[in-house]
Amino acid sequence: MIELTINGTVQQLDVDPDMPLLWAIRDVVGLTGTKYGCGIAQCGACTVHLDGQSVRACVTPVSAVAGKSITTIEGLDTIVGTTVQETWEKLDVVQCGYCQSGQIMSAVALLSKNPQPSDEDINAAMAGNICRCHTYVRIRAAVKEASQALHPGRSQS
Amino acid sequence: MSRDDTMLPGRRRFLVATVTAGAGLTLGMCLGGCSREDKESAQAGPGKTGNRIISDAAFEPNAFVRITPDDRVTVIVKHLEMGQGTYTGIATLVAEELDAGWSQVDVEGAPADAARYNNLFWGKLQGTGGSTAIANSYEQMRKAGAAARAMLVAAAAKQWRVPPEEITVRDGVLRHAAKGIQASFGELAELAAQQPVPEDVFLKEPGEFRLIGTRVARKDSRAKVDGTAVFTQDMKLPGMLTALVAHPPRFGARVRSFDAVAARAVAGVHDVVEIPSGVAVLGKDFWSASKGRDALQVDWDESAAFMSGSDELMAQYQALADKPGKVARSEGDVSAALGSAAKTLRTSIAFPYLAHAALEPMNCVMQRSEGGVEIWNGEQYQTPDQNAVAKVFGIGPEKVKINMLYAGGSFGRRANPASDYVLETAHIVKAIGGKAPVKLVWTREDDMRAGYYRPMYYHRLEAGLDADGNPVAWQHRIVGQSIIADTAFEGALVKDGVDVTSVEGAANMPYAIPNIHVDLHSPQVPVPVQWWRSVGSTHTAFAVETFIDRLAAAAGRDPLALRRALLQDHPRHLGVMELAAENAGWGTPMAAGRGRGIAVHESFNTYVAQVAEVTVHDNKRFTVDRVVIAVDCGVAVNPDVIRAQMEGGMGFGLSAALSSALTLDAGRVVQSNFHDYLVVRLDQMPRVEVHIVKSAQPPTGVGEPATPVIAPAVANALSNATGQHFDRLPLTLSA
Numbered sequence: 001m002i003e004l005t006i007n008g009t010v011q012q013l014d015v016d017p018d019m020p021l022l023w024a025i026r027d028v029v030g031l032t033g034t035k036y037g038c039g040i041a042q043c044g045a046c047t048v049h050l051d052g053q054s055v056r057a058c059v060t061p062v063s064a065v066a067g068k069s070i071t072t073i074e075g076l077d078t079i080v081g082t083t084v085q086e087t088w089e090k091l092d093v094v095q096c097g098y099c100q101s102g103q104i105m106s107a108v109a110l111l112s113k114n115p116q117p118s119d120e121d122i123n124a125a126m127a128g129n130i131c132r133c134h135t136y137v138r139i140r141a142a143v144k145e146a147s148q149a150l151h152p153g154r155s156q157s
Numbered sequence: 158m159s160r161d162d163t164m165l166p167g168r169r170r171f172l173v174a175t176v177t178a179g180a181g182l183t184l185g186m187c188l189g190g191c192s193r194e195d196k197e198s199a200q201a202g203p204g205k206t207g208n209r210i211i212s213d214a215a216f217e218p219n220a221f222v223r224i225t226p227d228d229r230v231t232v233i234v235k236h237l238e239m240g241q242g243t244y245t246g247i248a249t250l251v252a253e254e255l256d257a258g259w260s261q262v263d264v265e266g267a268p269a270d271a272a273r274y275n276n277l278f279w280g281k282l283q284g285t286g287g288s289t290a291i292a293n294s295y296e297q298m299r300k301a302g303a304a305a306r307a308m309l310v311a312a313a314a315k316q317w318r319v320p321p322e323e324i325t326v327r328d329g330v331l332r333h334a335a336k337g338i339q340a341s342f343g344e345l346a347e348l349a350a351q352q353p354v355p356e357d358v359f360l361k362e363p364g365e366f367r368l369i370g371t372r373v374a375r376k377d378s379r380a381k382v383d384g385t386a387v388f389t390q391d392m393k394l395p396g397m398l399t400a401l402v403a404h405p406p407r408f409g410a411r412v413r414s415f416d417a418v419a420a421r422a423v424a425g426v427h428d429v430v431e432i433p434s435g436v437a438v439l440g441k442d443f444w445s446a447s448k449g450r451d452a453l454q455v456d457w458d459e460s461a462a463f464m465s466g467s468d469e470l471m472a473q474y475q476a477l478a479d480k481p482g483k484v485a486r487s488e489g490d491v492s493a494a495l496g497s498a499a500k501t502l503r504t505s506i507a508f509p510y511l512a513h514a515a516l517e518p519m520n521c522v523m524q525r526s527e528g529g530v531e532i533w534n535g536e537q538y539q540t541p542d543q544n545a546v547a548k549v550f551g552i553g554p555e556k557v558k559i560n561m562l563y564a565g566g567s568f569g570r571r572a573n574p575a576s577d578y579v580l581e582t583a584h585i586v587k588a589i590g591g592k593a594p595v596k597l598v599w600t601r602e603d604d605m606r607a608g609y610y611r612p613m614y615y616h617r618l619e620a621g622l623d624a625d626g627n628p629v630a631w632q633h634r635i636v637g638q639s640i641i642a643d644t645a646f647e648g649a650l651v652k653d654g655v656d657v658t659s660v661e662g663a664a665n666m667p668y669a670i671p672n673i674h675v676d677l678h679s680p681q682v683p684v685p686v687q688w689w690r691s692v693g694s695t696h697t698a699f700a701v702e703t704f705i706d707r708l709a710a711a712a713g714r715d716p717l718a719l720r721r722a723l724l725q726d727h728p729r730h731l732g733v734m735e736l737a738a739e740n741a742g743w744g745t746p747m748a749a750g751r752g753r754g755i756a757v758h759e760s761f762n763t764y765v766a767q768v769a770e771v772t773v774h775d776n777k778r779f780t781v782d783r784v785v786i787a788v789d790c791g792v793a794v795n796p797d798v799i800r801a802q803m804e805g806g807m808g809f810g811l812s813a814a815l816s817s818a819l820t821l822d823a824g825r826v827v828q829s830n831f832h833d834y835l836v837v838r839l840d841q842m843p844r845v846e847v848h849i850v851k852s853a854q855p856p857t858g859v860g861e862p863a864t865p866v867i868a869p870a871v872a873n874a875l876s877n878a879t880g881q882h883f884d885r886l887p888l889t890l891s892a
Binding site for chain 1: 239240241242374375377378379380381382383384385386387388390391393399424442443444445448514515516517518563564565566567568598600601797798801804805806807808809811812830831832836837838839840842844845
């Protein structure tokens, strides 16, 4: 039995300790906003927060996060989280939408640590998330606009 | 896919209103006159998807619009939302003529039923593709909205005892100004349903549009930013098993035998079954099925397998290009014109296989239902999939109910002429005797290696210039597999041995050159191929647009000026080209090591020009810094969705221009995942500007036409910066 916290709820999971966190979240806990895209930490669709840090759930064994606290797209309730989601919606960033949970989780992790990221910071933080619809122009714009919305009055880098 | 617009809907059309148990108005359209008897029989034909099951007590599914007493307007969309924005665009068409408020509009995916939800450009076939969704629906959906509006007005006129022409409608509210009365759609829905269905309706003039041509918010944004949007991958049914399939390592190989003892011993594995495409392992969840598949031992019979590699295939294609092919276009006398030309140029170009690599790998959920089958899928190709699945179970296609979910991308892949992954799911369900619902999940590796690629192509071009530098001869030979051969479209799209999708963009090349010859070889190769976003244009646009730049360079002319001279009879090409060039600052100086290139191309009746700016670093690496796009797609239904498709469609083509290639080595697919099948990431995405030509022409599609234009624009920009020319994709600079 592995115990961990997902979106503030303690979960007791009777699973293979090697099961990637992604499948524990999706198939066992039943939260499906976190997506499978590659299984080898190449696409970022499975991005979740582990104690506030972005991690790729598809290559994180569930045993490695025992006792830890996980946040998924369904549990984004910080001001940064909701601001990023609202900005994504305002700019109509999404197309097919499949990667966007992961994009948003990466953007929230970035802005939580670095409230006013430069273009290079955005590139570095977001290049691990593939979007096959190539919505990158709007992702970049939304990260900047969310940063502005969170810190009005400060100049944009 | 077919873009035959000769099948545009006729104007004669009846609308059928039906009221059912609850209060509310449901409107559907019926081809031809629909008496009650006709309607019953229409519902019984192929494509009917279990009306009894789909409909709840209140409504019939034979409808495009539904209005309920709570003032919600539901638009039933017959096309797949795979990112291109069709749920938003089609709902806009209905809401415009209905005069609904945008915020009261909801969208619902239509069931599979070709009798009602066919693609009007494809005859009796329901499906999404070829950038046809808005184009084929433009009049149909507006009429659906207009008819609903007319019936609401009739209801208000009756209730208020006023002439209908004195009633105005706006944002879901009907008003009679003189009497000072008003009512909402919801309040009038029940009475509206009892009004006679108008036999014909008046549609707005473009000057009266309030939603069409403005930016309205996407209908799918919220669900896609909070994780609640349901994709096939997210489906869970009671007792459902997850299936992974061991596919053959080479195309054409088959199962000789397999040993499932170890696989069955994995905790959570329920079953292991052989199916025509391999061996399926079924588990209680993904992880158990995956571990089970890893433990499975399969002995493959490769006696009939395809064992060649990409290099050998390309060598065969090059040899084929020495011989004349099937003629796709012939004007004047190219041989003579080349013989007498003052200057001739030759080039050849090699294009690799490409995977669609939608971020949601292929998957499908299916279960046996009472006398039939029910499917949940990002469903792009309803009618062929219904027919294929029906055959597996020996049932009528009308017994195959399909629930159309969001697709996590497709780029053509989910409209598979062989219904490959859907059929695979059906075979698994059948093999386990229908005892449980099955979710087929392909891993990324399965998705990359199980086939259905943009074909590999080889092009050879030769052109002649006269003494004044005017192009006088153009010869273009294409070698590559036919996508259309052996599909349901073969009769319509293979003409005199020429697959029109292999030569589109080349055979109709727009430049005014007096002697033109285009021909085609379609070698048969057992590598499964399929349309890939913008189909033939993915390769022909590159060949034509880079070679035109070569001719301009050889003639000492500006590439824009030469195109302008040769496009005088093509005003829409000219229009987008000038718009893009002007906004890009064409002709202004560039710093050393930088370059600018232009390309213009029509596909699916939409015209796109792009100007790319590149920077070459250390003579070996380059970046694409800025892309200016101009598009003419007729009436711009939703300018922001058009911009999104231009940005994203261009980016999709940029991936192929910069890095994507799928190769075979001794019959095995070399690439397996995103570490070796490279695609553009955020740090490689250029700045993008989109300019839309104002137009009153009927709207044409925007999902695909931006894709083929970027590779030639970038190549031309690199030529401009370095003087190098490019004979293959993806693009690489020589040292």
